[in-house]
Amino acid sequence: MVTAFQRRVSFCAVIASVLTAIPLAIGFSAGAGPALTGAPSGNGAGCNACHPHETGLGSVELIDVPRRYRVGNQYDFSVRVSDAEKLGAGFEISVEQPGGGSVGTLQEIDMANTMFADGDTQFIAHTSTGVANSLANWAANGGSYDFAVGWDAPATDVGPLTFFVSGLAINDGTAFSDDNYYWTFSTAHYAIPGDADGDTDIDLSDFAVVQQCFGGGRPVAPFGGGWPHAPVECAFLDMEGDGAVGALDMESWTLAMDGPTATSSAAYVLASAVRGGRLYDQWWSESNVAPPTGDHPLYPAVGVKTGRTTFRCKECHGWDYKGVDGAYASGSHFTGIPGLFGSAMSPNEMFKLLKADSVVTQNGHDLDAYGMTDRDLWDVVRFLKDEIVDTDDFIDPDGTFPGDLGLGAGGFGINCVNCHEADGQRINFGTALDPEYVGTVGANNPWELLHKMRFGHAGSPMPSLELIGWTDQQIIAVAAYAATLPVD
Numbered sequence: 001m002v003t004a005f006q007r008r009v010s011f012c013a014v015i016a017s018v019l020t021a022i023p024l025a026i027g028f029s030a031g032a033g034p035a036l037t038g039a040p041s042g043n044g045a046g047c048n049a050c051h052p053h054e055t056g057l058g059s060v061e062l063i064d065v066p067r068r069y070r071v072g073n074q075y076d077f078s079v080r081v082s083d084a085e086k087l088g089a090g091f092e093i094s095v096e097q098p099g100g101g102s103v104g105t106l107q108e109i110d111m112a113n114t115m116f117a118d119g120d121t122q123f124i125a126h127t128s129t130g131v132a133n134s135l136a137n138w139a140a141n142g143g144s145y146d147f148a149v150g151w152d153a154p155a156t157d158v159g160p161l162t163f164f165v166s167g168l169a170i171n172d173g174t175a176f177s178d179d180n181y182y183w184t185f186s187t188a189h190y191a192i193p194g195d196a197d198g199d200t201d202i203d204l205s206d207f208a209v210v211q212q213c214f215g216g217g218r219p220v221a222p223f224g225g226g227w228p229h230a231p232v233e234c235a236f237l238d239m240e241g242d243g244a245v246g247a248l249d250m251e252s253w254t255l256a257m258d259g260p261t262a263t264s265s266a267a268y269v270l271a272s273a274v275r276g277g278r279l280y281d282q283w284w285s286e287s288n289v290a291p292p293t294g295d296h297p298l299y300p301a302v303g304v305k306t307g308r309t310t311f312r313c314k315e316c317h318g319w320d321y322k323g324v325d326g327a328y329a330s331g332s333h334f335t336g337i338p339g340l341f342g343s344a345m346s347p348n349e350m351f352k353l354l355k356a357d358s359v360v361t362q363n364g365h366d367l368d369a370y371g372m373t374d375r376d377l378w379d380v381v382r383f384l385k386d387e388i389v390d391t392d393d394f395i396d397p398d399g400t401f402p403g404d405l406g407l408g409a410g411g412f413g414i415n416c417v418n419c420h421e422a423d424g425q426r427i428n429f430g431t432a433l434d435p436e437y438v439g440t441v442g443a444n445n446p447w448e449l450l451h452k453m454r455f456g457h458a459g460s461p462m463p464s465l466e467l468i469g470w471t472d473q474q475i476i477a478v479a480a481y482a483a484t485l486p487v488d
């Protein structure tokens with residue numbers, strides 16, 4: 001069996017082969033090497049395996065990427081790198097499942113600006129012309145550039161799959177330093193033929209869409225539960241695959257109808273628990289919106305924090321999801337507020353509570369008023385329902401991780417080291433006077449370390465080990481090793 005950690009060999013081989021080509025300026029003239037999309041294929045490695053680690057106020061975005069794929073369909077979308085402080089860009093994309101394996105088929109639909117990375121068809125990256133064009137058009141585009149990418153969905157239902165993308169915002173076509181690195185991802189689900197609204201059943205609410213799409217019409221959103229957060233396309237109702245919804249499709253749809261069986265709204269079905277975990281950390285950083293100002297109305301007088309931090313889920317409910325019953329039982333993060341581990345609320349109840357006005361509804365969080373979108377809220381609800389764990393299963397009562405240090409060193413060496421270096425000290429999360437490194441977090445806040453390893457650090461290119469598909473045992477081992485690193 002090949003474990004995730006054993007793939008180190010092939011990853012290093014890639015780096016080695018890429019490095020030998022450096023006089024040819026691989027990163028520039030021939031796209032980047034493969035497996036640099038912060039994905040399972042590269043164990044989370046990104047462009048900053050070589051490029052300096054800086055990250056700025058820009059972003060990499062997936063524009064019009066499908067959130068539901070229909071077997072046999074072709075999708076065109078674009079990768080946008082933006083950064084007002086930079087002058088051009090490069091990128092790389094892959095479509096993968098947890099644990100590795102690319103899915104579907106990437107297509108070079110813009111041969112001038114994009115190419116398969118080192119000829120590997122699982123990855124598309126920029127060409128030198130693409131970089132030159134990004135530099136030439138950057139200012140006119142308001143400090144950004146779009147690279148067009150095509151992707152053909154797989155021939156069968158392979159379950160959820162994820163688009164992983166790295167973006168590098170650069171100063172010119174040659175300077176290697178001072179680039180800004182960005183990363184993002186988007187998960188797409190299989191679209192059951194006939195299920196127009198994406199809630200997993202085929203019922204009368206879908207029939208309403210059949211009627212709208214019939215004979216070439218277009219669906220109108222919003223239209224009932226879940227929309228407009230679920231992408232609604234007539235393509236999901238074109239049962240015959242002839243490009244239009246007609247009488248034969250209507251007949252096949254009637255045969256496929258299985259009644260109202262869905263237990264959740266489409267918006268919840270299609271939400272991303274991993275993105276939700278990153279929002280739980282600091283939602284405005286992850287969704288790239290202005291931070292809230294003032295204090296959150298639910299933040300109690302007994303608490304000593306003020307300002308934006310009082311809007312972070314973790315500030316009131318804890319990194320261990322246990323609130324006053326966990327690590328925040330005392331100290332500077334004490335609020336007396338309970339945790340969310342074991343909450344009996346349904347997804348709909350949670351969503352409503354997070355949106356409800358705090359004056360009108362008891363404990364209403366009013367978070368939409370401060371800048372969270374419905375999609376953000378569904379993602380965080382999905383995280384609460386799917387990914388909250390009992391941290392006692394990962395961390396011993398004395399705050400240590402019961403993991404194998406040898407296994408952990410291996411995992412740290414193929415993932416974390418790319419950005420944090422072998423001693424975990426490349427990035428200082430604290431201040432010059434009061435530095436904080438990976439080892440410091442490991443020693444002082446194992447719950448935060450665990451959360452950030454599983455989901456990544458909000459708004460940063462730090463990838464998610466859950467998305468990469470590492471097992472709990474592997475995660476515990478890397479955390480145990482990380483906690484042995486120097487604290488200052």
Ligand code: HEC
Binds near residue numbers: 031032033092131167
């Ligand atoms: C194995 C090391 C390595 C990796 C990994 C790597 N690059 Fe590069 N890249 C280089 C080197 C070296 C240069 C400098 C070439 C020069 O100056 O002529 C470069 C240059 C570039 C440039 C143009 C010069 C500039 O201003 O920085 C772009 C754009 C670029 N890389 C994009 C990427 C992207 C996007 C990725 C990730 C998908 C990536 N690179 C990953 C080594 C790498």
Ligand code: HEC
Binds near residue numbers: 338
């Ligand atoms: C300023 C403090 C504060 C912040 C920030 C905060 N909450 Fe809460 N939350 C509360 C309080 C107070 C309650 C009610 C607890 C009680 O039942 O006594 C609560 C309750 C909840 C509940 C209901 C749990 C149950 O089973 O009753 C959920 C779900 C929830 N919060 C999710 C979140 C999420 C997700 C975020 C971030 C997007 C968040 N909260 C941010 C204070 C906060």
Ligand code: HEC
Binds near residue numbers: 419438
């Ligand atoms: C692709 C780059 C990248 C990789 C890989 C990566 N990180 Fe990070 N990590 C970051 C960035 C960027 C930050 C945010 C730094 C900041 O706040 O300025 C961060 C933040 C953190 C923090 C949070 C510190 C704090 O107090 O906010 C911890 C802990 C951490 N990383 C540990 C790890 C561990 C352990 C691994 C390996 C499993 C890892 N990281 C892999 C880039 C990365």
